[in-house]
Structure formats: structure tokens, C-alpha cells
Amino acid sequence: MAGERLELAPAGIARPRVLARAKEVDQLIRRLYPLELKRKPFCVVAIGGYGQRALCPHSDIDLLFLHHDLEEDLLSRAVQSIVYRLWDRRFDVGYRICTLEEVLSDALNDLSLFTALLNMRLVAGKRVLFQKLASLFEERLISGRRKEIFEVLKEARQKRLSFYQEDAFLLEPHLKEGLGGFRDFQFLLWAARVLFGLQQLKDMEKAGLITAGERASLKAASDFLLFLREELHLMAGRKEDRLYFEYQPTLAVKLGYGLEVETAIEKFMTSVYRAMNIIREGTEALFDHVEMILGHRPEDRKYLAPGLEILSGRIHLLFREQALLDPSYLLRIFLYQAETGLKLHHLTRTFLKEKTPLKKFSGFEGRIFTKLLTKPYAYQALKSLRETGVLLYVLPEFERLLGLTQFDIYHTHPLDEHLFLTVAELHKLKEEEPDFWPFVKDEEVLFLAALLHDITKGEGPGHAKSGAKKAYNIALRLGFSPQQAREVSKLVAQHLLMIETALRRDLTEEKVVIDFAREMGDVSHLTRLYYLTMADSRATGPSAWNEWKAALVKELYLKAAKLLSEGELAKKETVNELLKREEILKEEFGSLIDNLPPCYLLHAPLEEIRDELFLLKDYKREKGAFRLLVKRLNGVYRAVVITQDRPGLFARLTGAFALHHLDIRSARIFTLTDGTVLDVFEVAAPYGEIWWEEVRKTIAQILSAEKDEELERRLKDLKPLVCSLRRPEKEPEIHVQLDNIQSDFFTIVEIFAPDKQGLLYFLAKALYKWPVNIERAFISNRADLASDVFYVRTLEGEKLSDEELPDLKAYLEGLLKELCPAKTKNS
Amino acid sequence: MKKIEAIIKPFKLEEVKEALAGIGIKGMTVSEVKGFGRQKGHREIYRGAEYIVDFLPKVKIELVVEADQVEKVVETIINSARTGKIGDGKIFILPVEEAIRIRTGERGREAV
Numbered sequence: 001m002a003g004e005r006l007e008l009a010p011a012g013i014a015r016p017r018v019l020a021r022a023k024e025v026d027q028l029i030r031r032l033y034p035l036e037l038k039r040k041p042f043c044v045v046a047i048g049g050y051g052q053r054a055l056c057p058h059s060d061i062d063l064l065f066l067h068h069d070l071e072e073d074l075l076s077r078a079v080q081s082i083v084y085r086l087w088d089r090r091f092d093v094g095y096r097i098c099t100l101e102e103v104l105s106d107a108l109n110d111l112s113l114f115t116a117l118l119n120m121r122l123v124a125g126k127r128v129l130f131q132k133l134a135s136l137f138e139e140r141l142i143s144g145r146r147k148e149i150f151e152v153l154k155e156a157r158q159k160r161l162s163f164y165q166e167d168a169f170l171l172e173p174h175l176k177e178g179l180g181g182f183r184d185f186q187f188l189l190w191a192a193r194v195l196f197g198l199q200q201l202k203d204m205e206k207a208g209l210i211t212a213g214e215r216a217s218l219k220a221a222s223d224f225l226l227f228l229r230e231e232l233h234l235m236a237g238r239k240e241d242r243l244y245f246e247y248q249p250t251l252a253v254k255l256g257y258g259l260e261v262e263t264a265i266e267k268f269m270t271s272v273y274r275a276m277n278i279i280r281e282g283t284e285a286l287f288d289h290v291e292m293i294l295g296h297r298p299e300d301r302k303y304l305a306p307g308l309e310i311l312s313g314r315i316h317l318l319f320r321e322q323a324l325l326d327p328s329y330l331l332r333i334f335l336y337q338a339e340t341g342l343k344l345h346h347l348t349r350t351f352l353k354e355k356t357p358l359k360k361f362s363g364f365e366g367r368i369f370t371k372l373l374t375k376p377y378a379y380q381a382l383k384s385l386r387e388t389g390v391l392l393y394v395l396p397e398f399e400r401l402l403g404l405t406q407f408d409i410y411h412t413h414p415l416d417e418h419l420f421l422t423v424a425e426l427h428k429l430k431e432e433e434p435d436f437w438p439f440v441k442d443e444e445v446l447f448l449a450a451l452l453h454d455i456t457k458g459e460g461p462g463h464a465k466s467g468a469k470k471a472y473n474i475a476l477r478l479g480f481s482p483q484q485a486r487e488v489s490k491l492v493a494q495h496l497l498m499i500e501t502a503l504r505r506d507l508t509e510e511k512v513v514i515d516f517a518r519e520m521g522d523v524s525h526l527t528r529l530y531y532l533t534m535a536d537s538r539a540t541g542p543s544a545w546n547e548w549k550a551a552l553v554k555e556l557y558l559k560a561a562k563l564l565s566e567g568e569l570a571k572k573e574t575v576n577e578l579l580k581r582e583e584i585l586k587e588e589f590g591s592l593i594d595n596l597p598p599c600y601l602l603h604a605p606l607e608e609i610r611d612e613l614f615l616l617k618d619y620k621r622e623k624g625a626f627r628l629l630v631k632r633l634n635g636v637y638r639a640v641v642i643t644q645d646r647p648g649l650f651a652r653l654t655g656a657f658a659l660h661h662l663d664i665r666s667a668r669i670f671t672l673t674d675g676t677v678l679d680v681f682e683v684a685a686p687y688g689e690i691w692w693e694e695v696r697k698t699i700a701q702i703l704s705a706e707k708d709e710e711l712e713r714r715l716k717d718l719k720p721l722v723c724s725l726r727r728p729e730k731e732p733e734i735h736v737q738l739d740n741i742q743s744d745f746f747t748i749v750e751i752f753a754p755d756k757q758g759l760l761y762f763l764a765k766a767l768y769k770w771p772v773n774i775e776r777a778f779i780s781n782r783a784d785l786a787s788d789v790f791y792v793r794t795l796e797g798e799k800l801s802d803e804e805l806p807d808l809k810a811y812l813e814g815l816l817k818e819l820c821p822a823k824t825k826n827s
Numbered sequence: 828m829k830k831i832e833a834i835i836k837p838f839k840l841e842e843v844k845e846a847l848a849g850i851g852i853k854g855m856t857v858s859e860v861k862g863f864g865r866q867k868g869h870r871e872i873y874r875g876a877e878y879i880v881d882f883l884p885k886v887k888i889e890l891v892v893e894a895d896q897v898e899k900v901v902e903t904i905i906n907s908a909r910t911g912k913i914g915d916g917k918i919f920i921l922p923v924e925e926a927i928r929i930r931t932g933e934r935g936r937e938a939v
Contacts, residue, residue, distance in 0.1 A: 435876065504838045506910065548859040548884045552837060558871040558878060565874070741872055796912045 014227030022046075022053035025061060025091070026123050032082045033124040041068035042078065043125025045133070048094075051119035056229045058239035061086065062116055063095040064103065066129055092239065100133055107141055111156055114141065114149075118190055142194055147294055149194050154287060157187055170412045173272060175229050176241040180276030180283075182229070185222045188283040195290055209286065211350050218282050221275035228272070231255075243272065266405055266458070273403035273414045281387050288314075289346045304336055314345035323352070327361035331368040331394070334385055338375035344384050352388035361394070363479025369394050370478050373447035379424035382451075386416065397455055397474065404458055412541035415457060421539035422450045422532075429531055429538075436557075439527035445484050446528045448475060449491035450535055468493035490525065491532055498533040502552040507559060508798060510745040514569070514599065517560040521575045526564060530557045559744045567743075578602055581609070589613050592620075595672045603668055603680065604638075612640050616678065619643075625703060630692050636665060636684045639695075643703065645677040650774050651764035653679055655711045656699045658758045659718065661686055667777040708765070715758035733785060734820065736812045738805045746775060746791040747800040751812065754820045755786040763788060766815050770808060771795055828923040828939065829897050833888045834860070835908040835916040840886045846907035847890075850899055855890040865913060885916065891923055891939050 029044055048062035049055065065079055075097055086093045098106070107114040117137060122130040142149070164178045176182045192198040198207055205215045228251070232240050235247055243251075249261050252268035292312045302310040307318050307329055315337055317323055323330045330352075337344065344352075372381055385391035392399055404415040413421060426447060430437055440446055452474060456467040471492040475485035497519065505512045520526040533553055537545035563569050569578075581601045586593050592613065593601075601609060611629065619627045619642045626643035641653055650669060657664055662683040670678040683690075702711055735752040742748055751763060760779065767774055767790060776791035794800060800808065835843055840857065847855065861882035871878040892900055901918055909915055928938040 504841065506836070506838055508912065546859065548861060551861070551880060551882075551884045554878070555871065555880065558873045562871075562873055741870065744871070796910075798912050801913075 014230050015223055017230060018054050018056060018226060021055040021057070022050060025050065025055065025086075028086070028089075029063075029082060030124045032085050034078045034081050036074070037078050037125070040070060040074075041126055041129050042066070042070060042075075043127070043129050044082065044123045045130060046121045046123050047119060048116040049119075051116070051121045053121075054226065056226070056239075057233040058092070058237075059233070060092045060094050060239070063093060063123075064117075064120070065095060065097040066100065066103065066125075066133060067097065068099060068129060100129075100136065103133065104136060104140055107137070111152055115153075115186070115190055117141075118193055146195050150191060150290055150294065153187060153191060153194075154291075157184070157283075157287075172242055172244045173276060174242045175225055175232065178276065180278070180280030182222070182225055182241075184283045185218075185225070185279050188218075188279070188286050191283075191286055191290060209289070210282070211354050213354060214282060214350070217278050221278040224271065224275045225279070269405040270403045270414065273405060277403060285346065285349065285387075288343055292346065304340075305332065308333060308336060310342065311345050313342065315340070315342050315348065316345035317348040317351070320348075320351050324355055324358050327357060327359055327365040328368060330357060330390065331361070331365055331372070334381045334390070335368055335372040335375070337384055338372040338378045338381035341377035341380055343380075344388070349384070349388060352390060357390075357393055363477070366394070366478030367444075367480075370444045370448050370480070373423055373451060374443045376427055378427065378447070379420055382420045382423065386420075394478075395474065397470065400458075401455070406458070413539070415454060418539055419451050419454060422453065422535045423447060425535035425538045426450050426531060429534055433531075433534075436527050436530065436561075439523050439561075440531065441524040441528075442484065442487065445480075445487045446491070446531060448478070448480070449488045449495075449528070450532055452488065453492050453495045453532065453536060455492070464493050464496055487525065487528075491528055494519065494529055495532055495536060498529050498556065499537060499549070499553060502556040503549065507552070507555050508745070511597065513556065513559045513563060513744070516556065517563040517569050518575055518578060520560060520564065523561055523564045526557065526560055530554075562744060574602065581606055585609070585613065589617065592617060595674055595676075597670050597672065600670045600678070603670075608638065612642075612678065612680075615640065616642055616676070620676070625700060628692075628696050628699065630690075636682050637690060639681045639683055641679045641681070641699065643677060645671055645675050647771075648708070648765060648768045649677065649703075650679060650777075651761055651768055652702050652708065652711065653681070653699065654764050655708075655715060655758065655761035656695065656702045657681065657683055658761055659698055659711075659714055660690065660695050661718075661757075662690065662695070664760055664777075664779050666779055669775050669777070671775075711761075715761060718757050734813060734816045736809050736816070738800075738809050740799055740802055740805065743791065743799075745799065746793055747772070747805070749790040749792055749808075749812070751786075751788045751790075751816070753786055753788075753816050756820060759786055759819065760788060762815065762819055763790075763812070766812060767792060770811065772800065772808075773797075828891055828926060828935070829894055830889065830891045830921045830923045831897065831900055831904075832919040832921065833904050833908065833916060834862070834885050834918075835888065835904070836910065836914065837884055837886050839908045839910070840888075843888065843904055843907045846903045847900065850903050852890060852892070852900065855888050858887045858889075860885050860887045864917070883914065891926060893936065893939075 026046075033044065043066050045051075045064040045066055046062070047064050049059055050061045050063070055061070063083075065075070067075060079095065079097060083093050083095060096103075096106075103113075103117075107117055120130075120134065120137075160177055160183065161179055164174055164181075169178050174181055189200075192204050192209065196204075196207060196209065198204050198209070201210070201215045201218055204210050205212060210218070228243070229241060231251060231254070232243065232247060235250065240247075248265050248269065252264040253259060253261060255268060257264040257268040257271075292314060295313070300310075300312050304310050304315065307322070309316050309318060315333060317333060319329075323333070333344070333348070336342075372378060375381070382391070385394070386398075386402070398416060401415040401419070405411070406415075411418065449471065452467065452471040454463060454467065455470050455474070457463040459466065468489045472485045472489035475488040476482065480488065497516070501512065501516050505516075507513060517526070520529065530553070534545070534550070537549065569575055578601055582593065584606070585601065588610070603609075604612075608631070611631070615627050615629050626641055629638075629640040629642075631638045639657075643649070650667070654664055654667075662685055665682040665684060667682075668680045670680070672678070705711065733752060733754065735750075737750040739748040739750065749767070753759060760777075764774060764777075772792040772794060774790050774792050778789040780787050792800070833843070837859075844855075844857075861884055863881070863883055869880050869883075871880070888904075890900070897920060901920070904918055925934060926938040927934050
């Protein structure tokens with residue numbers, strides 16, 4: 001399939017330059033070749049990179065002085081005459097002087113000498129001697145040892161990569177030793193040379209080991225790296241093979257990637273990654289091919305699925321042409337790969353790489369793709385999809401992302417790899433943090449969002465928003481329902497919201513968490529975003545995630561989950577209702593809405609709220625002491641008091657109601673950011689009728705009083721009403737319970753006590769004196785037993801500390817015993 | 828020279844950093860740390876399962892300034908990091924014997 005198109009800078013000019021340089025050194029050595037050795041058994045052999053004629057400006061020149069029983073004096077004179085001259089010209093020369101036997105036995109145990117000899121080439125001296133070395137080398141060191149050498153090569157590569165695979169080398173790649181660097185390319189050639197006796201890419205193509213397309217892109221990629229190495233050496237003025245940050249801007253601009261530096265660097269590095277990726281894939285494919293040949297008998301076959309078998313331990317496609325006509329057959333290959341973790345058979349891989357599917361896939365077939373994302377080896381399958389080009393058939397949007405880099409130290413991986421890794425991290429998280437996974441509900445939604453979350457990154461600012469739109473269309477194309485597509489889209493749109501909220505907002509603020517939970521809507525979406533946030537960060541780079549950040553994100557998750565599953569937002573419709581109301585009221589009241597505390601908009605029907613807001617607006621315009629709004633609804637009254645907040649206000653208001661024998665059923669206290677307070681009471685009158693004008697006067701009086709003594713005196717003098725007089729005498733039941741666990745933002749004070757005139761006033765006052773702020777109160781009276789629940793916080797707006805709770809409990813119990821003294825036994 | 832170490836709430840970092848930049852502080856070291864003081868860890872209970880956080884995430888800022896700047900810096904940190912709630916953090920001031928810039932070997936005031 002569409003092989004990686006590689007638009008690389010003028011890389012072609014590098015090859016002639018390095019060849020010319022090698023030639024120049026050849027000629028120099030020949031000129032320096034001592035006359036006295038003309039007829040002696042001696043020769044100068046180029047090995048390593050120089051043997052390959054790949055000499056960059058500051059590359060080492062590796063020489064082998066081969067001789068047959070020559071005296072030491074003569075040898076040292078000869079070597080000096082050549083090597084010293086080269087040193088004078090500032091070449092770094094590495095050399096060894098040995099006889100045939102010596103070099104052959106050294107090379108047996110020294111891999112780097114052995115591999116250097118693979119590129120040996122006669123520069124000057126006796127040809128016969130050199131030819132002897134060449135044939136003995138082949139005979140003794142290669143034939144019969146092919147498998148052994150391959151294992152050694154493989155091990156050496158593994159060892160090298162374990163070092164160069166670190167994240168730092170992703171940002172500043174090592175052109176020679178890094179993953180997909182020169183060394184990898186050499187390993188590819190060496191393996192082909194040792195195992196199949198093939199010398200060049202051309203021969204490998206002829207032997208059917210690689211395709212024509214692979215050969216072309218391997219050549220382009222290695223030429224590009226060579227060119228970079230050339231430039232890098234010149235720029236650094238020394239043998240520098242690592243593309244450090246400091247070199248990237250100059251090189252990018254110099255190589256014509258544009259004049260705007262940052263964009264140029266990103267484009268340039270994208271080319272570098274693409275080139276290195278081609279070499280890495282090529283090398284790994286060849287190694288895999290060799291391993292298959294060495295490790296399995298060719299007839300090792302096992303049935304896997306209709307049209308698919310396991311051949312030599314790899315997934316093999318039986319009906320090749322059909323795969324081009326039947327997308328579901330094609331995609332199922334990768335589905336099985338994601339399930340089993342097996343590699344693709346080399347024949348299957350090269351076939352898919354060369355050919356393009358002929359038929360567009362439908363939504364039904366798209367779902368095979370989304371399903372494979374949820375399988376344990378999805379990451380391997382994605383890599384195969386990318387390598388064979390099938391990925392671009394399913395998701396052409398990825399074309400732009402391949403190797404795309406961001407010039408910062410935060411994002412260590414190219415974009416396509418980052419997205420793949422996000423999927424891989426999700427699979428790990430599913431194992432590592434299984435507690436909340438069941439709430440994810442629709443796994444496919446989460447995994448697809450993980451793969452697409454940065455789909456428009458680098459296309460301009462606001463990639464979350466633009467990506468959401470694109471992701472929606474992709475999801476539909478892949479066969480998701482509109483509902484699922486919306487869920488994917490929402491995850492993409494919000495993929496930064498959770499981490500930003502967790503790190504930059506105060507999670508002990510109820511409003512912060514409520515606003516966030518509101519954005520989430522329900523626990524499933526919240527949980528998906530939680531896992532996406534972790535996976536995204538872990539796939540970004542080492543500095544993007546740690547236990548420290550994890551703790552904050554988890555705190556936000558748990559608090560929001562609680563609100564959505566147990567709290568005020570628990571019902572699914574609630575959040576939608578809230579958003580709707582906000583919109584309606586915003587139009588009518590403008591910025592007034594912004595000052596309201598969370599959940600105010602939900603405490604009553606919309607009509608009630610509207611009336612309250614009119615009153616609030618009026619109060620704000622004209623000020624005055626307070627406003628009172630009363631409405632009758634199903635047997636009780638809603639009384640709303642708007643005034644300036646002050647200590648003890650709530651207690652005084654309850655006192656005022658008590659003086660009129662009004663029963664408070666519930667109360668909510670809403671404090672606005674500007675210090676205005678909105679207290680909403682539901683009250684009932686024992687005999688139905690209430691003289692509200694009287695109540696209003698009482699409130700005015702009490703609010704304007706300096707002290708509470710007058711109010712308290714009146715409360716104590718208050719005679720019980722006739723209708724509530726008759727009560728059986730019994731021991732007062734008093735319970736005080738304090739709970740710090742149930743709510744994330746409040747301490748909950750629960751009180752059971754015999755109902756008594758003014759009880760609520762004294763409780764509220766006691767709490768205010770402690771001091772705590774009462775934010776909500778729920779009061780229910782069962783016969784003669786009052787049950788009062790208060791949601792309280794410290795004056796700073798926090799829950800009380802656990803240590804404080806026993807003292808507060810004792811204090812309230814003491815107060816209640818005083819208010820409701822025990823009856824004497826004899827009565 | 829004095830070293831000022833401030834432990835603050837994570838979400839206050841940007842604000843503190845900007846405030847310090849505003850009074851001309853050009854460099855500082857920032858680390859993500861965990862710990863507890865009077866503000867103990869907390870428990871989160873969700874669907875019956877308990878999640879205990881023993882050490883709370885905080886941010887530590889370290890900077891070295893001349894002695895006469897200390898008051899100003901401390902005041903700036905307090906003003907920008909304060910929420911009034913428990914766990915707002917602490918500031919420590921330590922004497923610094925010497926400062927050396929590794930690259931040039933400069934010492935004292937020059938090196939800071």
C-alpha cells in the first residue's frame with residue numbers, strides 16, 4: 001500500500017561527497033605507501049565506514065595493515081609514514097597491524113572488528129594477500145556460523161537500543177547509534193550479507209527479500225541520514241552524530257524547511273523521524289524474516305481463522321487478492337494480530353505494503369478496526385497497520401501525523417507514535433487501575449478517542465475543539481452511532497480539561513468541582529475522561545506524568561464521581577436542566593448569574609428562581625435593609641430573604657420565624673460572591689394563616705437590633721400554642737451526629753431533639769458561635785421529635801478537621817441538655 | 828544572601844510565579860513535592876471503597892536573594908499564595924554561605 005512518501009531535502013548530493021572524500025583518502029594513502037614495501041607481503045585494507053566509502057567530514061578512518069612475517073622495524077616505519085601523515089591532516093585514524101592468522105582469530109571474538117571486516121576493501125599493497133584474507137574470512141568466520149553471527153548481531157542491537165531507546169534520544173536523535181540510525185541500516189546490510197551473501201539493497205531486492213518500494217525508501221532514508229551527518233559534522237566542527245537541540249534550528253532552515261524557525265524545525269524533525277522509522281522497520285522486518293527462517297520449519301502451519309493461518313509463528317494471509325477486495329477480510333488480519341500479539345508473516349506484510357485495497361470500507365467494516373483497538377495487543381496491530389500503509393486506508397487523516405514532531409522537551413514522541421502509545425497506556429491502565437474500569441461502559445468509544453485525541457494537533461491553535469469535530473466525522477465513518485460519535489467527540493474536545501482543572505484549580509472549592517462535574521454530565525463520560533487523561537499524559541513523556549499529578553487527578557475524579565452518582569447532579573437530566581436554565585436566565589439577567597453559588601439554579605422550579613432573581617436585581621439596585629418574598633405552595637410557604645450577609649444572620653431569621661410560631665421545614669443559604677445572601681425557607685403555620693406584614697416587621701426589628709438579648713428574651717417568654725400543648729411526658733431523646741465523610745465539601749451536623757419553641761434559633765446560634773457557617777439546613781419534625789440537619793463549613797469554607805468533631809459534638813449535646821432538661825422521675 | 832523556600836498549593840504556582848516575576852525575580856527552582864502538616868491527608872469514599880491520601884501534593888519553590896529583598900519576596904509569596912484555608916503552606920528563610928555559577932566560576936552576588 002501507499003508506502004511512506006518521503007519528501008526529503010536535497011539528500012542525493014551527500015553520496016557523491018562522501019565517495020569523493022573516501023577516494024581522496026585512498027589516493028593519499030597510495031601516495032604515502034612506502035617504496036621499500038613495494039614487493040613485500042604487505043597491504044593496507046580499508047575497513048568499517050571507510051571500507052564502505054562512507055566518510056563524513058570528521059569520521060574515523062579505520063585501517064588494517066596486513067602483513068606476512070615482516071620485521072617490526074620495517075612495519076613501524078611503514079605505518080608511521082602513512083598514519084603520521086594522516087594525523088597531520090587532522091584525520092582520526094584507527095589502525096591495527098596484524099598477520100592473517102591474528103586478524104582472523106581476533107575477529108572471532110570481537111564483534112566490532114568482525115563487522116568492520118565485512119566492509120573490507122583493498123586500498124594499497126599486495127592484492128594476493130588481501131584476497132587470501134577475504135576468502136579465509138568467508139570460509140572460517142562466516143560459513144557454518146551464520147546462525148551464531150545472527151544471534152550475536154541481534155543481541156548487540158538489543159543492547160545498543162536499550163541505551164539509545166531512552167526518551168532523550170527521541171528528542172535529540174543519535175543519527176548513528178539511535179533507533180533507525182546508521183548502525184541499524186548497517187545491521188540490515190550485515191545480516192543480508194552474512195546470511196544470504198547479499199551485498200547491497202539491489203541484491204536484496206533481486207533475491208525477493210525486500211520489494212522495489214522498500215528498496216527505494218530505504219535508499220532515500222539512508223541517503224538523507226548520510227546527508228544530515230555530513231552537515232552535522234561540518235557545523236559542529238567535529239565528529240558529532242547526535243542531533244542536539246542547538247543544531248536543529250540552523251539545519252532546518254539551511255535545508256530549506258522554511259524560514260519561520262519553529263515550523264521549519266518541526267517539519268525537519270518530522271523528516272528525520274520518518275527516515276529513521278523506515279530504516280528501523282526495514283531492519284526489524286529483515287531480522288524477523290531471518291528469525292522465522294532460523295527458528296521454524298517452513299511447513300509449521302496452524303489454522304487461525306477463515307482465510308488466515310499461522311505460518312512459522314506469523315499471521316499469514318491465504319487469499320491475497322481477496323484481501324484487496326474485501327475490507328473486512330483485510331481488517332480481520334489486524335484484529336487477530338491485536339488478539340494474539342503475533343507478527344505478520346513477511347509475505348503478508350510485503351504484499352500489503354505494495355498493494356492498495358480496491359474497495360472502500362463500510363461502517364460495518366470500520367467497526368472491526370475500532371474493535372481491534374480494545375484488544376490487548378492493539379499497539380502491535382497499530383504498528384503493523386502503519387507499516388503496511390493500511391492505517392492510511394482506514395484513517396487517511398494520519399498521513400499528516402506520521403513522524404510529526406513538536407519542538408519542545410515535553411512531547412518526546414512524534415504525534416502518530418504518541419497516539420498509538422496512548423492506546424497502549426489505556427490497556428496498561430485497565431490492568432493497573434481496574435477499580436473504575438467498569439464505569440467506562442463503552443470501551444470502543446474510549447479507545448477510539450484515545451487514538452484520535454490529537455488528530456488536528458499542529459494545524460493551529462485550539463486542537464481540542466477542531467479535533468472534536470474531525471473525530472466526530474471519523475467515528476461516524478467507522479460505523480459508530482451518532483450518540484457514540486458524540487461521546488468520542490466530547491472526549492477529544494475535553495481531553496485537556498481534567499488535567500488542567502486538577503492542577504490549576506482549588507479542588508476543595510465546591511464550585512470548581514460542581515462546574516467540572518457539570519461539564520462531564522455523567523459518570524461514564526467522567527470515567528472515560530479520567531482514563532484518557534492518564535493514558536495521554538503517560539504517553540507524552542516522563543515529565544508529563546507522575547504520582548504527584550496522579551494524586552490530584554484522582555482527587556478530582558472521585559469528587560466529581562461522587563457528585564454525579566450520589567450528589568445533587570446524580571440524576572441524568574439534572575445536568576441538562578441546569579445548562580438549559582443557565583442559558584435562559586443569562587439572557588434575562590446577564591452577569592447577575594455569574595455571582596450565584598453552584599446549584600442555586602437547581603433549588604427550585606424555574607419560575608420561582610426567576611421571581612427571586614427579579615427581587616435580587618431590585619435589591620442590588622436600591623439596596624435597603626432586606627427584601628422578603630413570600631409564596632404559598634402546597635400548604636407551606638416559601639419565604640426568601642435577601643440581605644447583606646453578617647454573622648449570626650441565619651440564626652436571627654429563624655428566631656424571627658419562631659416568634660410567629662412558624663415551623664421551618666427546610667432552609668437553604670446561598671451566599672453570593674459579593675456578600676449578598678439569599679436565604680430560602682420553607683415554613684408552615686400551625687393554624688394555616690400567616691400575617692406576613694407582622695413577620696416582615698419582626699425581621700426588620702431583629703435585623704436592625706444591635707444584640708440578640710431582646711430576641712432571646714421574647715423567645716423564652718413565648719407561650720406554646722394551644723394546639724401543640726398536649727404531649728406525653730417522656731425522657732428527651734438527644735442525638736448529635738457529626739459526619740465528615742459523606743460530603744467532600746461540608747461537615748454534616750445531624751441533630752435529633754425534642755421539638756421546642758426556638759430550638760432552631762438556639763442551635764443555629766450555637767453553631768455560629770463555634771464558629772461555623774451554616775450553608776444548608778434540612779428540618780423535619782416527626783410528632784414531637786425535631787430532626788435538624790446542617791451542612792456546615794469553617795469560616796474559610798472548609799470541612800471541620802476530624803479532631804474538632806468530638807468537641808463540637810459535646811458542645812451541642814451540652815446545649816441541648818440545657819434546652820431540654822430531663823424530666824424528674826416522679827412526675 | 829538568603830534562600831527562601833516556600834511550600835504552596837499546586838494551583839497557586841502560576842500566580843506566585845507571575846507575582847515574583849512582577850517584582851523582578853528572574854530565577855527559581857520549582858519541584859513537585861508531597862507532605863503533610865496541620866492539614867492532614869484526606870479520605871475519599873466512593874461507592875463504598877475508601878481511597879486514602881496520606882501525603883498531599885504541594886509545590887516547593889526555592890530561590891536565593893539578597894538579604895534586603897527577603898521581606899519583599901516573602902510578602903509577595905504570601906499575597907499570591909494565600910487562600911485563607913488550611914494547607915496554604917509555609918515559607919522558610921535560610922542563610923546561604925556562598926553561591927557559585929558552575930559555568931563561569933563567578934561567586935556571590937554575581938552568581939545568583
